[in-house]
Amino acid sequence: MTIPAVSRVRVICGWSRSSPRPLRHARRTPRKGRGEPDLIVVLGATAGKALLGSSFRVTRVRGTVLEEEIHGRPERLVPTVHPSAVLRAEDREGAFRGLVSDLRVAAQELA
Secondary structure, eight states, rough: OOOOOOOHHHHHHHHHHHHHOOOOOOOOOTTTTOOOSEEEEEEEEHHHHHHHHHTOOOHHTTTTTTEEEEEEEEEEEEOOOOHHHHHHHHHHHHHHHHHHHHHHHHHHHOO
């Protein structure tokens, strides 16, 4: 399995932010009519490091609501493992329960 370099993810992140039209796969919930997300669910370590820096560790903060500045704007984030990690886990049921628990935190934050 090849994991993309953080620098590559940052390049894609910057490109998607500057793109004149939204990417088809990027669905964003409008906030105050500005097209900004109410909450970002960070799926995995690569995404977390791209947004929060190389010291990010998903296992330390998963399932918690973080308030961080991203691209010069304050954002709320809920980090969790990438869904593919559930498929690779030895204890898939436990990993799946953990992922669902993290996503429930995100859902409760939006409710």
